[in-house]
Amino acid sequence: xxxxxxxxxxxxxxxxxxxxxxxxxxxxxxxxxxxxxxxxxxxxxxxxxxxxxxxxxxxxxxxxxxxxxxxxxxxxxxxxxxxxxxxxxxxxxxxxxxxxxxxxxxxxxxxxxxxxxxxxxxxxxxxxxxxxxxxxxxxxxxxxxxxxxxxxxxxxxxxxxxxxxxxxxxxxxxxxxxxxxxxxxxxxxxxxxxxxxxxxxxxxxxxxxxxxxxxxxxxxxxxxxxxxxxxxxxxxxxxxxxxxxxxxxxxxxxxxxxxxxxx
Amino acid sequence: xxxxxxxxxxxxxxxxxxxxxxxxxxxxxxxxxxxxxxxxxxxxxxxxxxxxxxxxxxxxxxxxxxxxxxxxxxxxxxxxxxxxxxxxxxxxxxxxxxxxxxxxxxxxxxxxxxxxxxxxxxxxxxxxxxxxxxxxxxxxxxxxxxxxxxxxxxxxxxxxxxxxxxxxxxxxxxxxxxxxxxxxxxxxxxxxxxxxxxxxxxxxxxxxxxxxxxxxxxxxxxxxxxxxxxxxxxxxxxxxxxxxxxxx
Ligand SMILES: Nc1ncnc2c1ncn2[C@@H]1O[C@H](COP(=O)(O)OP(=O)(O)OP(=O)(O)O)[C@@H](O)[C@H]1O
Ligand SMILES: [Mg+2]
Numbered sequence: 001x002x003x004x005x006x007x008x009x010x011x012x013x014x015x016x017x018x019x020x021x022x023x024x025x026x027x028x029x030x031x032x033x034x035x036x037x038x039x040x041x042x043x044x045x046x047x048x049x050x051x052x053x054x055x056x057x058x059x060x061x062x063x064x065x066x067x068x069x070x071x072x073x074x075x076x077x078x079x080x081x082x083x084x085x086x087x088x089x090x091x092x093x094x095x096x097x098x099x100x101x102x103x104x105x106x107x108x109x110x111x112x113x114x115x116x117x118x119x120x121x122x123x124x125x126x127x128x129x130x131x132x133x134x135x136x137x138x139x140x141x142x143x144x145x146x147x148x149x150x151x152x153x154x155x156x157x158x159x160x161x162x163x164x165x166x167x168x169x170x171x172x173x174x175x176x177x178x179x180x181x182x183x184x185x186x187x188x189x190x191x192x193x194x195x196x197x198x199x200x201x202x203x204x205x206x207x208x209x210x211x212x213x214x215x216x217x218x219x220x221x222x223x224x225x226x227x228x229x230x231x232x233x234x235x236x237x238x239x240x241x242x243x244x245x246x247x248x249x250x251x252x253x254x255x256x257x258x259x260x261x262x263x
Numbered sequence: 264x265x266x267x268x269x270x271x272x273x274x275x276x277x278x279x280x281x282x283x284x285x286x287x288x289x290x291x292x293x294x295x296x297x298x299x300x301x302x303x304x305x306x307x308x309x310x311x312x313x314x315x316x317x318x319x320x321x322x323x324x325x326x327x328x329x330x331x332x333x334x335x336x337x338x339x340x341x342x343x344x345x346x347x348x349x350x351x352x353x354x355x356x357x358x359x360x361x362x363x364x365x366x367x368x369x370x371x372x373x374x375x376x377x378x379x380x381x382x383x384x385x386x387x388x389x390x391x392x393x394x395x396x397x398x399x400x401x402x403x404x405x406x407x408x409x410x411x412x413x414x415x416x417x418x419x420x421x422x423x424x425x426x427x428x429x430x431x432x433x434x435x436x437x438x439x440x441x442x443x444x445x446x447x448x449x450x451x452x453x454x455x456x457x458x459x460x461x462x463x464x465x466x467x468x469x470x471x472x473x474x475x476x477x478x479x480x481x482x483x484x485x486x487x488x489x490x491x492x493x494x495x496x497x498x499x500x501x502x503x504x505x506x507x508x509x510x511x
Contacts, residue, residue: 162344164341165344167320169361170320171318171319171320171340172357172358172362173362174361182346
């Protein structure tokens with residue numbers, strides 16, 4: 001492709017800027033770990049409670065060698081995926097019901113708002129009693145956090161359907177199913193897709209919280225266990241895994257979002 | 264002439280939580296085959312309401328509508344209402360799809376319409392890539408695809424600037440004449456009403472009654488743009504303008 005001098009210059013400048021940003025991002029990470037390591041080694045901060053990058057590395061290595069690392073990551077990942085899929089499909093289904101039965105929607109609206117503003121962690125102990133201290137209660141915990149917000153987001157997407165287009169469909173004598181399939185769902189599609197990101201962050205919070213409360217495996221368990229035995233290296237390692245994992249999950253959902261969104 | 268449909272003593276009152284709105288008080292008129300009729304009247308007087316009742320979106324409070332047996336109505340809404348997530352082609356066949364009429368013959372007809380009216384090369388594109396006039400034409404094709412006998416057009420050109428409005432109204436007029444349709448059009452534009460129609464119905468402000476009917480007879484009638492140059496045009500314009508002015 002032919003390119004003008006100015007365009008080349010512009011692109012070159014953009015490339016330089018990107019490089020500059022990336023460079024400083026790396027520098028910040030390096031400086032952070034390096035400083036942390038130095039401070040810990042020279043006892044400026046107490047390595048027993050602040051841990052240090054090298055100690056975290058050794059802990060991770062230990063976990064890896066004993067095979068525990070992947071057991072825990074796998075547990076958290078599975079719970080997250082299950083709760084995420086459940087939350088999205090239930091959220092979609094319930095939002096559809098609310099849209100189809102506006103009277104029903106009006107009746108339960110204040111209850112949904114109430115539930116939405118309730119700090120769901122408060123329900124944790126009850127959930128454990130009701131469902132038992134097992135994997136189920138973690139899923140329930142995560143659902144509690146991601147479901148209401150999914151319902152509300154998707155439902156608002158449905159309600160925002162253009163009145164004129166509804167009129168058009170009605171003038172074509174479209175039935176209820178056609179109305180949903182050809183108009184309401186496609187027009188809310190972008191809202192539905194963008195609710196995925198919100199949903200995954202909420203699910204992750206729910207899962208970790210659930211693991212704090214009940215679990216015998218998972219990253220949340222690793223962190224809570226580390227605190228109980230006062231092994232801060234383990235706690236920091238857990239947090240480190242969490243950061244990497246949540247970044248990874250978020251990127252996955254972003255990718256799915258790009259694939260699924262219109263054009 | 265053949266009476267296609269007749270509206271008799273139509274009355275419509277909306278009930279809302281803020282009270283009753285008497286939109287249409289008493290309207291009666293007939294539409295004959297092959298006619299192009301315009302409806303003008305002040306904003307909010309109930310013109311769109313009349314169309315909604317005709318296609319069954321709203322229930323009349325009183326009065327009757329008789330449509331000749333087997334005749335169908337196509338409704339072109341006040342805005343083009345194209346679906347941005349569908350291609351031009353998919354938009355054009357939406358009506359056929361909803362009414363389960365995706366026969367080979369009908370699809371061929373859509374293809375013919377798209378080709379004849381300059382949209383065939385855009386078939387796989389999306390509405391956001393069309394100009395205002397093209398969108399309007401596409402909305403018309405979507406309506407024509409169902410082969411209605413009567414077309415109801417609700418301010419079909421209101422979204423366009425003056426230049427394209429003249430052009431597109433010319434286009435649409437040609438299309439309607441070529442496909443031999445009967446058309447009823449709502450407009451705010453007196454000049455547009457005169458230049459396109461055989462008859463103009465003047466509605467009063469709300470509650471709406473049919474104020475007056477004008478038969479438009481122009482010497483050497485041709486395209487709408489040409490019609491504007493005839494000597495009768497300005498006379499009709501003055502009459503209608505005064506009439507509307509007096510009733511606003
Ligand atoms: N669904 C509805 N519920 C209550 N009132 C309505 C409804 N639809 C229309 N109206 C009222 O009925 C009156 C007539 O509305 P309509 O849309 O038919 O006017 P119009 O003549 O088409 O106006 P415009 O030229 O601005 O399009 C208005 O006062 C409007 O507020
Ligand atoms: Mg209107």
